Amino acid sequence: MHLRAWDDANGVSDRARSAQAARLASELDADIEAGKVVVVGGDFNMVPQPNKGPGLDSFYRPETAPGGGIGRFYEADTTDTRDPDGTGPDPALWTLPDPDCVAPAKTCRSGQSTTLDLSPLKDDQRNSKIDHIFFSEATTTDSLSGGPRPLYFKDAARTTLTQNPAEAAKDSGGRYLKLSDHTFYRGWATVTVS
Secondary structure (H helix, E strand, O other): OEOOOOOOOOOHHHHHHHHHHHHHHHHHHHHHHOOOOOEEEEEOOOOOOOOOOHHHHHOEOOOOEOOOOOOOEEEOOOOOOOOOOOOOOOOOOOOOOOOOOOOOOOOEOOOOOOOOOOOOOOOOOOOOOOEEEEEOOOOOHHHOEEEEEOOEEOOOOOOOEEOOHHHOOEOOOOOEOEOOOOOEEEEEOOOOOO
16 A cells, blocks of 8 residues: 655645545444454555654554554554664664653554665654554554564675675665665564454
Protein backbone atom coordinates (compact mmCIF):
# COMPACT_ATOMS: atom_id res chain seq x y z
CA MET A 1 0.00 0.00 0.00
CA HIS A 2 1.31 3.46 -0.82
CA LEU A 3 -0.31 6.74 0.13
CA ARG A 4 0.23 9.98 -1.74
CA ALA A 5 3.83 11.13 -1.78
CA TRP A 6 5.48 14.56 -1.80
CA ASP A 7 5.08 17.55 0.44
CA ASP A 8 3.81 20.97 -0.53
CA ALA A 9 3.60 24.33 1.17
CA ASN A 10 -0.21 24.39 1.05
CA GLY A 11 -0.62 21.00 2.77
CA VAL A 12 -2.59 19.46 -0.11
CA SER A 13 -0.62 16.21 0.07
CA ASP A 14 -1.00 16.03 3.87
CA ARG A 15 -4.76 16.35 3.55
CA ALA A 16 -4.84 13.77 0.74
CA ARG A 17 -2.81 11.26 2.79
CA SER A 18 -5.05 11.81 5.81
CA ALA A 19 -8.14 11.20 3.69
CA GLN A 20 -6.63 8.10 2.08
CA ALA A 21 -5.66 6.65 5.47
CA ALA A 22 -9.11 7.34 6.94
CA ARG A 23 -10.84 5.72 3.99
CA LEU A 24 -8.62 2.64 4.09
CA ALA A 25 -9.09 2.19 7.85
CA SER A 26 -12.85 2.63 7.47
CA GLU A 27 -13.05 0.07 4.66
CA LEU A 28 -11.23 -2.49 6.84
CA ASP A 29 -13.77 -2.16 9.68
CA ALA A 30 -16.14 -4.69 8.08
CA ASP A 31 -13.41 -7.35 7.94
CA ILE A 32 -12.49 -6.74 11.59
CA GLU A 33 -16.18 -6.91 12.59
CA ALA A 34 -16.41 -10.24 10.73
CA GLY A 35 -13.66 -11.63 12.97
CA LYS A 36 -10.85 -11.52 10.42
CA VAL A 37 -7.32 -10.66 11.45
CA VAL A 38 -6.31 -7.72 9.27
CA VAL A 39 -2.70 -6.82 8.55
CA VAL A 40 -1.97 -3.69 6.55
CA GLY A 41 1.42 -2.25 5.77
CA GLY A 42 3.19 0.02 3.39
CA ASP A 43 4.62 3.42 2.70
CA PHE A 44 2.17 5.77 4.41
CA ASN A 45 4.42 8.82 3.86
CA MET A 46 3.40 10.01 7.34
CA VAL A 47 5.32 9.89 10.60
CA PRO A 48 3.55 8.49 13.69
CA GLN A 49 3.82 11.69 15.73
CA PRO A 50 0.24 12.91 16.22
CA ASN A 51 1.18 16.57 15.79
CA LYS A 52 2.83 15.80 12.44
CA GLY A 53 0.82 12.84 11.17
CA PRO A 54 -2.79 13.16 12.34
CA GLY A 55 -3.89 11.05 9.38
CA LEU A 56 -2.59 7.99 11.22
CA ASP A 57 -5.17 8.62 13.96
CA SER A 58 -7.45 6.43 11.84
CA PHE A 59 -5.21 3.43 12.56
CA TYR A 60 -3.92 3.92 16.12
CA ARG A 61 -6.09 2.77 19.03
CA PRO A 62 -7.32 5.37 21.57
CA GLU A 63 -4.91 4.13 24.27
CA THR A 64 -1.85 4.60 22.06
CA ALA A 65 0.66 7.07 23.52
CA PRO A 66 1.10 9.89 22.87
CA GLY A 67 -2.11 11.41 21.63
CA GLY A 68 -4.24 8.33 21.08
CA GLY A 69 -6.23 7.75 17.96
CA ILE A 70 -9.63 6.63 16.68
CA GLY A 71 -8.44 3.41 15.07
CA ARG A 72 -8.49 -0.30 15.82
CA PHE A 73 -4.91 -1.29 15.04
CA TYR A 74 -1.67 -2.01 16.83
CA GLU A 75 1.54 -1.05 15.10
CA ALA A 76 4.37 -3.58 14.86
CA ASP A 77 7.17 -1.39 16.24
CA THR A 78 5.02 -0.07 19.04
CA THR A 79 6.99 -0.69 22.23
CA ASP A 80 10.37 0.77 21.40
CA THR A 81 11.51 2.47 24.61
CA ARG A 82 15.06 3.31 23.60
CA ASP A 83 16.27 6.78 24.45
CA PRO A 84 16.16 9.03 21.37
CA ASP A 85 17.98 12.07 22.78
CA GLY A 86 21.37 11.26 21.30
CA THR A 87 22.77 9.60 24.43
CA GLY A 88 21.21 6.26 23.51
CA PRO A 89 21.68 4.00 20.51
CA ASP A 90 23.43 4.98 17.33
CA PRO A 91 21.70 5.91 15.14
CA ALA A 92 19.17 7.67 17.34
CA LEU A 93 15.48 7.00 16.92
CA TRP A 94 13.34 9.10 14.61
CA THR A 95 11.43 10.52 17.61
CA LEU A 96 13.87 13.36 18.25
CA PRO A 97 13.94 15.09 20.67
CA ASP A 98 11.23 13.62 22.93
CA PRO A 99 10.64 9.95 23.75
CA ASP A 100 7.04 8.91 23.16
CA CYS A 101 6.89 5.40 24.61
CA VAL A 102 7.24 5.69 28.36
CA ALA A 103 5.57 3.74 31.19
CA PRO A 104 2.73 3.18 31.87
CA ALA A 105 1.99 3.21 28.12
CA LYS A 106 1.62 -0.28 26.66
CA THR A 107 1.34 0.68 23.01
CA CYS A 108 2.94 3.71 21.43
CA ARG A 109 3.59 5.73 18.32
CA SER A 110 7.16 4.64 18.33
CA GLY A 111 9.96 2.91 16.50
CA GLN A 112 12.97 3.25 14.31
CA SER A 113 13.40 5.16 11.09
CA THR A 114 12.43 3.28 7.95
CA THR A 115 14.35 5.63 5.68
CA LEU A 116 17.48 5.08 7.72
CA ASP A 117 20.77 6.08 6.18
CA LEU A 118 23.90 5.30 8.17
CA SER A 119 26.03 7.40 5.81
CA PRO A 120 27.42 10.65 7.19
CA LEU A 121 24.43 13.01 7.06
CA LYS A 122 24.37 16.76 6.65
CA ASP A 123 22.72 18.74 9.45
CA ASP A 124 19.59 19.37 7.36
CA GLN A 125 19.06 15.69 6.53
CA ARG A 126 16.70 13.72 8.77
CA ASN A 127 15.82 10.09 9.08
CA SER A 128 12.12 9.43 9.46
CA LYS A 129 9.61 6.67 9.93
CA ILE A 130 7.08 6.74 7.11
CA ASP A 131 6.52 3.00 6.61
CA HIS A 132 4.18 1.14 8.94
CA ILE A 133 2.77 -2.34 9.60
CA PHE A 134 -0.52 -2.49 11.49
CA PHE A 135 -2.28 -5.52 13.04
CA SER A 136 -5.95 -5.55 13.99
CA GLU A 137 -5.28 -8.14 16.70
CA ALA A 138 -2.45 -9.11 19.00
CA THR A 139 -2.49 -11.60 21.87
CA THR A 140 -0.66 -9.03 23.99
CA THR A 141 1.17 -5.83 23.18
CA ASP A 142 4.32 -7.64 24.31
CA SER A 143 3.90 -9.97 21.32
CA LEU A 144 4.29 -7.09 18.89
CA SER A 145 7.66 -6.44 17.36
CA GLY A 146 9.16 -4.94 14.28
CA GLY A 147 11.94 -2.93 12.84
CA PRO A 148 13.84 -1.86 9.76
CA ARG A 149 16.34 -4.10 7.98
CA PRO A 150 18.57 -1.99 5.72
CA LEU A 151 20.03 -3.73 2.69
CA TYR A 152 23.24 -2.45 1.12
CA PHE A 153 25.16 -3.39 -1.99
CA LYS A 154 28.57 -4.97 -1.31
CA ASP A 155 29.99 -3.86 -4.65
CA ALA A 156 29.81 -0.86 -6.95
CA ALA A 157 28.32 -3.07 -9.68
CA ARG A 158 25.35 -3.65 -7.33
CA THR A 159 25.30 -7.42 -7.70
CA THR A 160 25.60 -8.62 -4.09
CA LEU A 161 23.65 -7.57 -0.98
CA THR A 162 24.52 -7.34 2.71
CA GLN A 163 22.85 -6.12 5.91
CA ASN A 164 26.23 -5.24 7.40
CA PRO A 165 27.23 -1.58 6.83
CA ALA A 166 30.89 -2.55 7.33
CA GLU A 167 30.66 -4.63 4.13
CA ALA A 168 28.76 -2.03 2.12
CA ALA A 169 30.12 -0.24 -0.92
CA LYS A 170 30.03 3.56 -0.98
CA ASP A 171 29.58 6.09 -3.74
CA SER A 172 32.06 8.89 -4.48
CA GLY A 173 30.34 11.09 -1.86
CA GLY A 174 30.86 8.52 0.90
CA ARG A 175 27.20 7.43 1.04
CA TYR A 176 26.36 3.76 1.30
CA LEU A 177 24.94 2.12 -1.80
CA LYS A 178 21.52 1.02 -0.58
CA LEU A 179 19.05 -1.19 -2.36
CA SER A 180 16.28 1.35 -1.73
CA ASP A 181 15.78 4.74 -0.11
CA HIS A 182 13.57 2.80 2.34
CA THR A 183 14.75 0.01 4.58
CA PHE A 184 12.87 -3.26 4.50
CA TYR A 185 10.50 -3.23 7.45
CA ARG A 186 9.49 -6.48 9.15
CA GLY A 187 6.83 -6.82 11.79
CA TRP A 188 5.21 -9.64 13.67
CA ALA A 189 2.63 -10.31 16.35
CA THR A 190 1.24 -13.32 18.16
CA VAL A 191 -2.48 -13.57 17.48
CA THR A 192 -4.98 -15.92 19.10
CA VAL A 193 -8.23 -16.37 17.21
CA SER A 194 -11.15 -18.19 18.80
